[in-house]
Every structure is written in structure tokens, then in C-alpha cells.
Amino acid sequence: MSSSTKIVVLKLKELVIACVLAVLAVILLVLFIIHITSGTRKMPDEASLGTFSPGVYTTSVTLSGNTMELAVTVDSNTVKSIRLVNTAETVETMYPLISSSLEALEKQVREKGSTDGITYSADAKYTSLVLINAIDTALDKAKK
Template identity: 45%
Template sequence: MGSKTKIVVLHMKEIIYTVLFAVLAIVLILLLIFMFLPHSKDSKTAEEKYMPGIYTSTVTLNNTPLEVEVTVDESHINSIRFSNLDETVTTMYPLIQPTIEDIAEQIYEKQSLDNIEYSSDSPYTSQVIINAIDDAIKKAAAK
């Protein structure tokens, strides 16, 4: 009878190991599913709500104030532009207009200021413009 007990103990160890590995495999599969599923429900509820209108923020370049004008409707950013850009500023800062156009295109596409790629030609100007756009969007945010 002692030999049967040893065989049962060996089989019990194998069953325990099999169950343990099966549980770990299920936990790993569930973890991978939750990590890589798109979070569409969260993005729909966290969608920005704005008060429709035109909001401005000021950027000062070499003692010249520039108005960044952001136009929004209830849920979208529709337009971003400089409202008082003149020839002297564009002559002094030739990359400012292409920079704001590039940033505006990215914002229209993403409807967010997250993960905006800066131009390698003017990273500091891009950051100043994004800060001004962010200020204007904060003014537009519905409370």
C-alpha cells in the first residue's frame, strides 16, 4: 500500500503544478488583453467640452505682442491663427508662420495638445506657441 501512496503523491504534485501554470497563463492572458485593448469608452467620456467662441492669448516676441486666436465650437478646435501678424514680425521671425501652421494641423487632427511634434528648425518658438494655444483653450474650457 505504501507504493500506491507514493504514486498518488506524485500525481498530486503534477496536478498542482498543472493547475498553478494554468492559472498563471490565464492571468497573463487577461493582463495582456487589458493592456492592449483600446480604451474607446474612456476617450468618449473624457472628450473636451468648450464654450463656443474665439479665445485669444498673447505671445511677446522682441517686445512685439502677438495675439494667438483659437476658435472653438462645443467639442472641436476649429481654427488657430495669429490675429495681428504683420510684415515686420514675419521678417524678423520667418519661421513663425510655418510653425503655427504645422502645430495647428496637428491639433486639428488630434483635437488635443498631447504629443505635438516640434519642428527641428524652431523648437523654442513651437513651445511658446503651444503654451499660448493652451492658455486660450483653458479659457474656452466649459466648467
């Protein structure tokens, strides 16, 4: 009969340390699980977020010392309109191609949503390039 009763003696300090470590392990496990599962949430599509902040964005255009404002109106995904504001009659007289160039550029920008790949007439190259740079500046202001 060699069975003997074994008595386990635990000191209170060791018991408290073991409990604290167990609680910390559980907390770390829960945080790890939350971290892993938070990455699986589906983020909204880029298209649903929109490309632009809706509004009217203006930029200055200077042609031979004559300054005018170019206004680009956008909603969250598309360019709504591009127009010249505060245009002096002398500017339209000096640059008769500015209106037709802007109309052609506006049509392409509204279709494409940006100035990438836009074509323009060789007759109005300088005017078109100035307008494209101004449109780019206004669209950069509108981007989120």
C-alpha cells in the first residue's frame, strides 16, 4: 500500500501571477481575432466613393496678359460643365478660337472624365494647351 496522498501547496503570489498571465493571454487572443477579422470587411468600391468632391472649381487663365476664369463644375463622378467666366470682350475678339476650342475640349473631358488622351485642332494648339492646363488644375482641386 504505497498510495500516498499528495498535497499541492500553492502560494498566493504564484496564483495571482498565473491568473494575470491567463487574463493577458485571453485579451491578446481576442485582440488578434478582432484584428484578423477586421481585414475581411468589404470596403466600398472606388466608383461608389466618387472621384471628385462635388462643386464648382475655378482657375485663372492668362492669355497675353489678359486674365479670365475657367470654371469646372463636377459631381462625385463626372465633369458636368466647363466654361469661361469674367471673359472680357477684347479677349474673345483677340482669341476667336477660344470658344470653339473650349467646346471641343469640354465634350471630350465630359466623355473621358479627365484630360488624358484629349485631341485638339492644330489651328488652336496654343489656346487648347492653355485651356487643358487650366482644366487639369481645376480637376486637381476637385479630386478627393
